[in-house]
Amino acid sequence: MxxxxxxxxxxxxxxxxxxxxxxxxxxxxxxxxxxxxxxxxxxxxxxxxxxxxxxxxxxxxxxxxxxxxxxxxxxxxxxxxxxxxxxxxxxxxxxxxxxxxxxxLTVPNLPDDETPDGDSDEDAVEVRRWGAPPEFTFETKDHVDLGEAMGILDFGRAAKLAGARFSVARGPGAVLERALASLFLALHTGRHGYTEFSVPFLVTPETMTGTGQLPKFEEDLFRTGTDDRSLYLIPTAEVPLTNLHAGEMLDAGSLPLAYTAWTPCFRSEAGSYGRDTRGILRLHQFSKVEMVRFCAAEESGTELELMVSHAEACLQALGLAYRVIRLAAGDMGFAAQMTYDVEVWLPSQGTFREISSCSDCGTFQSRRAGIRAKDPQGGRQAVATLNGSGLPIGRAMAAVLEQFQDADGSVSIPEVLHPYTGFRRIRADGTTE
The missing domain is CATH 1.10.287.40 (Serine-tRNA synthetase, tRNA binding domain)
Known part of the structure; x- marks a missing residue:
């Protein structure tokens, strides 16, 4: 604010x-x-x-x-x-x-002047690419056809349970989801210095307000009731992780702080019908490993570049081709002053699709949530917050299935995941080896 x-x-x-x-x-x-x-x-x-x-x-x-x-x-x-x-x-x-x-509370963050002009993904500026998109000598399938043929994804039963825009993972599919989350958490905690948290998936309206989801994006959220005591299902772990320090005075000497969590995320996706509705790219419920950082306000630009590199490290470990873009001013999230998107290559669509969005929110969220810092001399300092996906499990799984598919309908599992999956390949019939 x-x-x-x-x-x-x-x-x-x-x-x-x-x-x-x-x-x-x-x-x-x-x-x-x-x-x-x-x-x-x-x-x-x-x-x-x-x-x-x-x-x-x-x-x-x-x-x-x-x-x-x-x-x-x-x-x-x-x-x-x-x-x-x-x-x-x-x-x-x-x-x-x-x-x-x-x-x-309804005024969005001021965009950094380095953000490109425009209001759509077409106005974004490409920063870099990593890896070459795979070339196939056979007709490729998308992750839906691959997953259903192998029996590791079941959208029909998911619809029976909860309606459209949900998924069920089975057997090796469920194992692969867990393996991806374990890998990402291991990278962030073991290599990147993040502290892992297990946080509530239901939060108060005040918590949602602190990070900017309320009041503007009420229609995008799932709510448990209609009275003042109702709680909201989190749309991302950014919400509880950032608000861990709501109303607190931090020790400036402890900054930067780096937090991560693997949680389910719940989004109504109001207004998104017709966009990425096939498969596991845009669901009402999905899981994601999130990164949140707190730092001195003047360090937020440097911290943003660092956070983007942490999201990239996850894709590099998997060997997935991707690119990084800087979003246009009119295409950023409400709380962001600068945002980089990391987009992974999806062979079925012949294009790069967003898999991580890393944002520098400056002091916008910390003012809303009442997060400040005090130096040893007793002076008060502004605190900047940053958040980024590191990474969403469903989209990472879709990219793995599509980029590493074989002509016989099987999928090779990246070597870095073998210790977590216990298998290196999912055959076309859903068995593993």
Whole structure:
């Protein structure tokens, strides 16, 4: 969340930067709302000062008159009036602050000027590629046809259980999912220095607000009920991992902090119908290994590059061809000021598709969640947060099945996974070797 004063001081610059991501900032309205809040605060301060002065005058007048006099009664009357006026002024402050917060919660993060112009994936800028997309001498299948033919994916029974946009993995398929998650966690904790967490999959509205899912993206979330005590199913482990430090003062000397978790993720995918609806690329429930980092605000750019390299390391370990792109300003997530997408090659589509999105959120989330840091001298420092997929299990599995398929309908398993799977190949009939 932004500081209203910062947006007002930036003025036309804030308007320009937010316009790059398709958001129209009502600067005049923000200034008026901020002025109303400030005036209410000043009015309250003035009334409290007058109340203190009147109380002193009551004491002086009572002492001089022996306790009762018309002047004392008049001053006491004024004291009662001031009490009511102060309450009204405080209510006005609360109202103005609530309205200002409501407005600020809907304003997205300011995009970094290094982000390309545009609002779609076509406007993204390619940064680099790794590995050559495999070439096949036979007609390739997509992961759906491969998985169902081998009996390791079952979309029909998933639909019977939960409806469309769910999947069931069976036998070697379930093992492969677990193996991928184990590999990613081992890389992040053993090589990249992340601390692994097991976190709740249900969180409060305040937790969702801290990372920016609420109030703007209510329709994209699954909720347990309709009252104030309802909880939300997490759309990503970014939400609980980032909010672990909500309302806390961190030790600046402990930064950066690096956290990871493997969780299910739940998304209604409102408005996404018709896009990637086949197979396991876009489901209502999927699992993902997430990375979250906390650092000093001035270090966030360097930390973002590091996080992207950690997502890439997972794909490199698997031997999967991919590319890295920098997203356009209008195509980034609500809380991001800079985002890199890592896209893996899917032979069935003949193109690269997103498998990881790594974002630098600057101080946007930490302001919403009340996360700060204190240095040894007692000074307070701003904290930046970053998050990235490292990696989603379903999309990684789809890429493995498609990039390592053979002509007979079998799939070779990357060597790095053998210790986790216990097999090196899934045959066309679903047996392993």
């Amino acid at each position: 932004h500081d209203a004063r910062t947006l007002i001081e930036l003025g036309d610059e804030a308007v320009r930067r937010l316009a790059r991501r398709g958001y129209t900032l009502d600067l005049a309205g923000l200034e008026a709302l901020s002025a109303r809040r400030n005036a209410s605060i000043s009015r309250g301060d003035e009334l409290r000062a007058e109340s203190k002065r009147v109380a002193q005058e009551v004491g002086r007048a009572a002492k001089e008159s022996g306790g009762q006099s018309p002047e004392v009664e008049k001053l006491k009357g004024r004291a009662r009036e001031l009490k009511d006026e102060i309450r009204e002024a405080e209510e006005a402050v609360d109202s103005a602050e609530a309205e200002l917060r409501r407005v600020l």
